[in-house]
Amino acid sequence: MTGTRTPDVLAGIDVGGSKIAVVLADTDLRPLDRHVIPTGAGDAGYAVDRIAHALEAALEQAGRATADLCAIGVGVPGRVEPGQGTVTLAVNLGWHDLPLGPRLAARFRVPVAIENDVRAAAAGLHARRATGDDADLAYLGIGTGISAGVVIDGVLHRGSRGLAGEIGHVVLEPDGPRCACGLRGCFEAFASGRGIGELAQAAVDAGEATSLPTDRPCTAVDVYRQAARGDAVSRRIVEAAGRYVARAIHELVMTYDVRRVVLGGGVTHAGTPFLDPVTRALDGLRAMSELAREALPPDVVHLLPPDADAGGWGGVILARSAARRTASADAGQAASVGPAAREVTAS
Numbered sequence: 001m002t003g004t005r006t007p008d009v010l011a012g013i014d015v016g017g018s019k020i021a022v023v024l025a026d027t028d029l030r031p032l033d034r035h036v037i038p039t040g041a042g043d044a045g046y047a048v049d050r051i052a053h054a055l056e057a058a059l060e061q062a063g064r065a066t067a068d069l070c071a072i073g074v075g076v077p078g079r080v081e082p083g084q085g086t087v088t089l090a091v092n093l094g095w096h097d098l099p100l101g102p103r104l105a106a107r108f109r110v111p112v113a114i115e116n117d118v119r120a121a122a123a124g125l126h127a128r129r130a131t132g133d134d135a136d137l138a139y140l141g142i143g144t145g146i147s148a149g150v151v152i153d154g155v156l157h158r159g160s161r162g163l164a165g166e167i168g169h170v171v172l173e174p175d176g177p178r179c180a181c182g183l184r185g186c187f188e189a190f191a192s193g194r195g196i197g198e199l200a201q202a203a204v205d206a207g208e209a210t211s212l213p214t215d216r217p218c219t220a221v222d223v224y225r226q227a228a229r230g231d232a233v234s235r236r237i238v239e240a241a242g243r244y245v246a247r248a249i250h251e252l253v254m255t256y257d258v259r260r261v262v263l264g265g266g267v268t269h270a271g272t273p274f275l276d277p278v279t280r281a282l283d284g285l286r287a288m289s290e291l292a293r294e295a296l297p298p299d300v301v302h303l304l305p306p307d308a309d310a311g312g313w314g315g316v317i318l319a320r321s322a323a324r325r326t327a328s329a330d331a332g333q334a335a336s337v338g339p340a341a342r343e344v345t346a347s
């Protein structure tokens with residue numbers, strides 16, 4: 001029973017290509033609970049119900065009710081319009097012009113803030129001082145897809161079209177494999193979880209000698225596991241992915257002059273087998289260029305632990321911002337999505 005106590009639960013929801021993670025915290029950012037379910041397959045309407053069910057399950061697991069909610073923050077992979085709470089394009093989810101914020105606000109009757117998932121994670125990392133007191137940082141999320149979130153002078157950078165940080169769709173090899181966006185040779189096609197799995201599967205289908213599984217589709221988990229065991233095909237794929245990740249780190253630093261590049265996402269959970277090729281490639285860049293040595297000091301990269309929940313905590317920070325803005329708004333705006341989600345910064 002919640003009685004008449006003031007709502008004090010912030011819900012951060014990280015929607016990914018393979019899972020929906022819900023992080024619950026109180027208004028002092030003390031963690032309450034976490035719940036994860038598969039994203040599942042279905043149309044956008046099904047996805048809204050799936051997100052809502054994940055949140056309801058998390059609340060029940062924490063011994064809380066929907067009446068305890070004071071705000072919701074959701075990170076979604078793709079282009080969003082935070083002011084309207086709309087997901088305009090999420091390539092890896094197949095969503096187009098989905099009014100996710102208004103639908104969730106109508107269902108739970110609390111303010112809802114929607115943001116690109118990696119930008120939300122970047123804002124959350126900065127707000128929680130995950131790398132210290134740095135005013136600038138870039139978060140490179142490497143999971144089913146790849147994207148970057150950049151905080152400059154303490155403010156989250158979105159860009160004029162809301163596409164800042166979509167580095168996963170930068171073409172690296174014009175004749176490379178086709179990406180989900182329709183182009184060939186994108187960063188995602190070589191270093192994302194999906195891309196790594198597809199490259200491994202292509203090697204298996206071509207009959208290359210490998211210890212990768214042949215009785216089911218290959219995954220990035222398979223590739224990093226077999227690379228650690230010395231499989232030549234897997235090592236080739238992860239070494240190439242490491243070079244591309246190192247190139248992205250270099251480009252983020254040279255473009256934005258950020259102090260730190262934080263690496264996170266499902267692929268990075270491989271740990272040392274993931275990080276070692278990246279480190280070797282960064283060392284190679286430093287060896288070739290004095291400028292690279294200056295731009296890429298040894299502590300430039302910060303690898304998040306697998307349990308960091310950067311996306312979910314980013315959602316919590318969005319929710320806190322929405323709750324604070326709504327507290328100063330008229331009572332009639334309490335369940336709106338607009339102003340509460342419009343100005344999300346990393347402060």
